[in-house]
Amino acid sequence: MTQQARQIPITAIILDEDIYPRKGVDHRRVGIFAENIRDGFKFEPIEVEHAPGPRQLTEEEARDTARRAYEKNSGRTSVEIGKAIGRARRTVDNYIADLRAVSQMGMDIKIFCMNRLGIPQDRMAKRLGQAREVIRDHLAKMAALPNPPNRDLSRGFTVAQVAQKHGWTDPMV
Helix, strand or coil, rough: CCCCCCCHHHHHHHHCCCCCCCCCHHHHHHHHHHHHHHHHCCCCCCCCCCCCCHHHCCHHHHHHHHHHHHHHCCCCCCHHHHHHHHCCCHHHHHHHHHHHHHHHHHHHHHHHHHHHCCHHHHHHHHHHCCCCCHHHHHCCCCHCCCCCHHHHHHCCHHHHHHHHCCCCCCCCC
16 A cells, blocks of 8 residues: 655644654754754655654653653553553553552542541542542542551651651651
């Protein structure tokens, strides 16, 4: 199957590093080419893909892209990120496991604090931009949340040390 050549405006060609993050792009050189094109210099036609497939990313680029995508929107699923970068859900889960754990713990701590303050679940959900069911599910595991700090306290660590280690305030510990 042969592709037919067609002309597109230069403004339709973008280098979006969030989608296609190549290492070592010389932005100064790209800028010079862009300036030459704007000034009317003629170049040989170039071939571009309509929608470049992310499967061309190296393993490192795919990992970095998956992590950036999750950091920008932790609500994205591994399946969604995987489709965008051409990787399986399990692979994406491995790429972002540490980020997901930190995000999850942060959400748990916020919900724990709000719960201890007596804030109702519907207000927690609204403040945190989550569904009420998410809050309910987090509250169900709240009994286990103090276990790691309690273990550290029983091993002789001070309240200040435990608070710093777990990212809690001293009064929470």
